[in-house]
Every structure is written in C-alpha cells, then in structure tokens.
Amino acid sequence: QSALTQPASLSGSPTQSITISCTGTSSDVGGYDYVSWYQHHPGKVPKLIIFDVTKRPSGVSNRFSGSKSGNTASLTISGLQAEDEADYYCCSYRRSNTWVFGGGTKVTVL
Amino acid sequence: QVQLVESGGGVVQRGGSLRLSCTTSGFTLSNSGMHWVRQGPGKGLEWVAFLRNDGSHKCYADSVQGRFTLSRDISKNTLYLQMDSLRDEDTAMYYCAKDTLDALDIWGQGTKVTVSS
Numbered sequence: 001q002s003a004l005t006q007p008a009s010l011s012g013s014p015t016q017s018i019t020i021s022c023t024g025t026s027s028d029v030g031g032y033d034y035v036s037w038y039q040h041h042p043g044k045v046p047k048l049i050i051f052d053v054t055k056r057p058s059g060v061s062n063r064f065s066g067s068k069s070g071n072t073a074s075l076t077i078s079g080l081q082a083e084d085e086a087d088y089y090c091c092s093y094r095r096s097n098t099w100v101f102g103g104g105t106k107v108t109v110l
Numbered sequence: 111q112v113q114l115v116e117s118g119g120g121v122v123q124r125g126g127s128l129r130l131s132c133t134t135s136g137f138t139l140s141n142s143g144m145h146w147v148r149q150g151p152g153k154g155l156e157w158v159a160f161l162r163n164d165g166s167h168k169c170y171a172d173s174v175q176g177r178f179t180l181s182r183d184i185s186k187n188t189l190y191l192q193m194d195s196l197r198d199e200d201t202a203m204y205y206c207a208k209d210t211l212d213a214l215d216i217w218g219q220g221t222k223v224t225v226s227s
Contacts, residue, residue, distance in 0.1 A: 003154070036213035038155070045220070046147075046155065046205070051213035089155050093212050097160050097169040099145070104154035 004029065004090055004102035011108040012080045020105045022073040022090030028100055030071035034093035037066060037075045040104075041086045050075060077107070085109045112136035112216045114206050119221030126196050130221055132189040132206030139182060140165070143209035144189045146180075147217075148202035156202075159191065160209070173199075196225045 005023040012018040022029065022037075029035055037050035048057055050066035053073060063078045073092070077084055090102040118130040132144070146158040160169045161180045168180045179192040189206055201224050207214035 003156075032212075034212040038214070040155070045217045046207075046214075047217075048213055048215045051211055051215070057215065087154075091155075091157070091214070097162060097167055098171070099157040099160065099212075101147075101155045101157055 002100075004092060004100055006088075006090060006102040006105045008103070009106045009108065011110055012077075013110045014080055014082065016080050017076060017078045018080060018107065020075045020077075020088055020090075020107070022075070022092075022102045024071050024073075024092055024094075024100070026071060028092040028094035029068065029073050029090075031095070032093045033068070035066065035068060035073040036091045037064075038089045038091065039084075039086050040089060046089070080109050082109050112208065114208065114216060114218035116204065116206055116218045116221035119204065119223045121224045121226055122196055124196060124198060124225055124227050126225075127192070127194045128196065128223060130191040130193065130204055130206075130223070132191075132218060134187045134189065134208075137208070139187050139189065140184050144182070145207045145209055145214055146191050147205045147207055147214065148200075148223075149205070149220075150199070150202040153202075158204070161189065163209075193223070196223075198225050198227065201225045 035053045038046040040046040053068045113135045115133045177195045181190045203220040205220045208216040
C-alpha cells in the first residue's frame with residue numbers, strides 16, 4: 001500500500017498563499033471523492049481541516065481550501081499566518097474500507 | 111463532548127504482544143466507524159486499521175495484516191487493537207480516531223508503543 005505523494009516541504013511568507021499537492025492513483029484519489037486533509041503540529045493531535053475533497057469542518061478557517069483534478073488533490077492555504085506552520089497530510093479512501101495517507105508536507109512560514 | 115482516550119502502550123520485546131484500548135465518550139460507538147493510525151519516530155502518519163460501525167467489517171493495512179486484530183466492547187464504549195508478533199517497525203505513537211463521512215474527524219491523544227530487542 002504505497003503512500004500518496006506529497007512534497008516534503010513548502011514555505012511561504014506571511015499573507016502569501018501556498019498549495020500542497022497530493023498525488024495518488026485511480027484506485028484512491030482519482031476514484032473517490034473521499035480526500036481529507038489534516039494539520040499536525042508536532043506533539044499535538046492531528047486536526048481535520050478538509051473532508052470530501054472540498055468541505056471544511058465547522059470552526060476551520062476559510063483560509064484553507066481543497067480541490068481535486070484527476071489523481072491529484074490539492075490543499076491551498078491563503079493568507080499564510082505564523083500558526084499555519086505545521087505538518088500537513090492528505091488522506092484518501094482506497095477501496096474495500098482501506099485508507100492511505102500521504103507522506104506529509106512540512107510548511108514553514110518565513 | 112466527543113472524547114477518545116487511548117491506553118495500553120508501553121515497551122514490549124520484539125515478537126511480543128500488546129493490547130491497546132481506546133475508550134470513547136460523547137457518542138455511540140455502535141453508530142461510528144473507528145480507525146487506528148500510527149506515527150513512527152520521524153515518520154508520517156500511517157493508516158493501520160478500520161472497524162465499521164456495525165462491527166462486522168474489519169480492514170487492516172498490509173503492514174499489520176495477520177498480526178493485528180480489531181475488536182470492541184460496546185458495553186464499555188471501548189475499541190481495542192490486539193497487536194501480536196510485534197516488530198521494530200511497529201514502534202510508534204498509536205492514535206484512535208472516529209470516522210465521519212470517510213474522514214477521521216476526532217482523534218485521541220495517542221499511546222506510545224516501543225518495540226525493543
């Protein structure tokens with residue numbers, strides 16, 4: 001079960017926007033609209049920020065948005081803030097009640 | 111308030127066994143699918159296992175298939191992960207998480223498992 005492919009790291013200045021890609025296959029990202037994204041500050045609990053490709057849970061900032069094209073999903077963080085510095089993981093449903101995470105992207109706010 | 115609390119982690123010898131517990135509150139366990147996810151030292155999140163809400167369907171990652179077993183006790187609102195034939199690569203923080211619409215919306219604080227030689 002290969003992990004989904006994410007860039008290892010990305011950085012941006014405050015107020016800028018960054019986009020994290022998450023590439024899978026037609027058996028996961030491309031085959032289902034069940035892509036979710038998680039923000040993980042080291043030492044803390046992962047937090048769901050996007051589900052069903054584009055939806056935000058209640059209480060999550062609208063600076064976070066999700067999209068998908070083919071086998072690649074994306075998370076965009078607009079108006080970067082210092083507190084956005086964290087690790088971000090995509091996750092996709094992959095047939096027969098299995099799931100797969102991406103390798104994670106470390107976001108640095110310059 | 112929905113809450114998940116993991117316990118049962120610790121240090122275990124290679125080849126040994128350990129049973130993790132995830133005690134839930136604030137929702138009905140029989141109505142929710144539940145996941146286990148782990149994070150090894152310096153590594154990313156890895157999906158481990160899923161128990162469907164009806165309790166009948168259990169799925170595992172290839173890396174733990176045949177060694178880990180899911181179960182639950184509805185009367186105790188608790189999910190379990192029995193881990194046998196433990197390997198060095200099973201060393202990780204283990205999280206249980208509640209499933210909603212095929213996303214992991216609530217996570218516990220995690221319990222640490224260390225496999226030693």
